[in-house]
Amino acid sequence: MRARLVPAGARPAARGLNRMQHAKLIIANKLSDNQDCMNLMPRRATRETGVNRAWSEEHELLRRSLRDYVRDRVTPRVLAWEAAGEVPRSLFTDLADLGVLGLRLSPQYGGGGQDFWFTVVLLEELMRCGSIGVPVSVMAHAEFATLLIDRYGSPELRETYVRGAAQGRLIxxxxxxxxxxxxxxxxxxxxxxxxxxxxxxxxxxxxxxxxxxxxxxxxxxxxxxxxxxxxxxxxxxxxxxxxxxxxxxxxxxxxxxxxxxxxxxxxxxxxxxxxxxxEGFGMIMSGFEGERLVLSVMACSHSRLMFEQARDWGHQRHAFGHPLLAFQVWQHRLADVLTRIEAAEALTLRGIELYLQGRAAQSEISMAKLFATETARFAASECAQLHGGLGYMEDCLMARLHRDALAMTIGAGSSEIMRELIARTNNLVAQ
Incomplete structure (x- = not known):
């Protein structure tokens, strides 16, 4: 499904809409269940792009179950988790009960033994809650900390930590x-x-x-x-x-x-x-490519969510007698945001394809991480600006999305390091 600048059948909201009433709607983050605009796959899978087409009904079944769970059990609790400064242990046990906490861990130790596309689905659906902190905690546990133990640990370590991690008993x-x-x-x-x-x-x-x-x-x-x-x-x-x-x-x-x-x-x-x-350096570096793709997927989903929030607000908010999106300046600024999101998704999909094929892809993955995370920063700035004063209010979801976007250009290798890696792998460093 293609994302539209103006949704089919959309109508501007009544001019009398109270701004703080709309703020409450934004805080609630009631995304339409039939909007798949945030999905890298399978929305892109059918295009003639060379992207890995190994997308199955299992991925969609996982998406549907996760979407229901995030809508009913995660999104309503996000504000409390943000205030507490951490996610509860029940999040990990819930995801374990759904069979998604150890998606890429070895089946003999309780994991799912699945490919990276399942992680993409998990990330995209968790990102719908409007808090980057939620998927960050889940990924730091299942993908970053535990995958290394699963790959390089002794059978005894794997029995204790990998199994405990997959069950949600250990974080x-x-x-x-x-x-x-x-x-x-x-x-x-x-x-x-x-x-x-x-x-x-x-x-x-x-x-x-x-x-x-x-x-x-x-x-x-x-x-x-x-x-x-x-x-x-x-x-x-x-x-x-x-x-x-x-x-x-x-x-x-x-x-x-x-x-x-x-x-x-x-x-x-x-x-x-x-x-x-x-021999630890190679172990650590082997995990970085997966971490950077995780950040790329998160950044793409985050940018999509901010774009949707801004587009909806642009139709509903009136100024000088017209919706904001009646003015060309905002049409063009959001067009720039959407264009960058599409490009970031294409780079990310290419990186995932090479990663799954086991091919050397440091340059492509670095490009994806660099462009996707910097796109999130750009989208955050543009979308917050469209919200005006409301976007600067602590009770508005856009304020949280704006803040959260800043972290992604730092984690798993900063933008400066990504540029350095791209230069080194493409003969851009003069001797």
């Missing part, structure tokens, strides 16, 4: 970023020293999603010398002695808790090491 976090090492993973300093059958960890991590609610942290540490070859990954139980956690206050994504972690002679069983010592 995971990925601990990589540090005060002096964000995008520069090879520079991280948190050190783990072998002491008998344990590792002793000292250091700190910063900006860790799920940091205060997690039951385990998939932690990047330095076990060897300087640089990438001295890194390892180890699973740290949240109740380990010597681990302290502190919640951070953020500008947006309030429903996802973010923390700073402190390790002071924190002792962890040596058996919790993933793979071999000093």
């Amino acid at each position: 995971g976090a990925l601990g990589v970023s540090e005060p002096d090492a964000g995008s520069d993973v090879a520079a991280l300093r948190t050190r783990a020293v072998r002491d008998g059958d344990e590792y002793v960890i000292n250091g700190s991590k910063l900006y860790i999603s799920n940091g205060t609610i997690a039951d385990y942290i998939t932690l990047a540490v330095r076990t060897g010398g300087a640089g990438a070859r001295g890194l390892s990954v180890i699973v740290v139980p949240a109740d380990a002695r010597g681990l302290r956690r502190q919640r951070l206050r953020k500008l947006g994504t309030h429903a996802s808790d973010t923390a700073e972690l402190f390790f002071d002679d924190c002792r962890v069983p040596a058996a919790n090491l993933l793979g071999a010592e000093n």
Whole structure:
């Protein structure tokens, strides 16, 4: 289904519509159930674009069940979760009961063993709730923290953590970023020293999603010398002695808790090491492509939601005796937003296709992440501007969407790093 600048049969709202009455409608976020404008697939799957066409009825069944769940159980609670600064544990158990919490985890440990398109569906439907913090918490748990354990952990670790994660009994976090090492993973300093059958960890991590609610942290540490070859990954139980956690206050994504972690002679069983010592850099980097595609999908869905909010408001809000969208300036500004969204979706779909084929796609995925997340920032600014003063009110959904959009150009590799990767992989760096 093609998104339309003016929906078929749409009529402007009555001129007497009270602005704050409409604000309440926006806050309620009552998206039409038959609008599939936010879906990357299958709306695009039938086009002659070379996009992977392995879309099945199973994906649509998942979409329908998730849409009902998000509408009935998530969206009405988002404001409470935003105020609390975290999602409840019941969100994870609910998603586990629906069979979607461990979509890409191994079936022998309770996962679904599904492809990335199922994750796309999950993301698109969770994004309908109007809070990026909700899918961020779910992805940080299931995709970022637990997939590494599933891929590289021992059978014992997988039995404990992968199965627990798929069932929603355990919540995971990925601990990589540090005060002096964000995008520069090879520079991280948190050190783990072998002491008998344990590792002793000292250091700190910063900006860790799920940091205060997690039951385990998939932690990047330095076990060897300087640089990438001295890194390892180890699973740290949240109740380990010597681990302290502190919640951070953020500008947006309030429903996802973010923390700073402190390790002071924190002792962890040596058996919790993933793979071999000093082989962690490759593990961490192998997860980045999936993380960046997750951010790309989220950004596309977020931009679509903001566009829909702005388009609806543009038809209903009157100025100088006419709807806002009677004025060419707003028609053209939203046309620019929609054009960028379409381009971002095309780049994202191309990245997913290459990712599923197992092909080298650092450049394409970096382009998708860069353009999709910067499109979200652009859409946020344009759509908030169309809302005028209402878009600056804390009780308006558009204000939250605007704030949340800012985070996506930072996480999983900043826009600056994406440009650097694109330049390096396309012979744009002179020697």
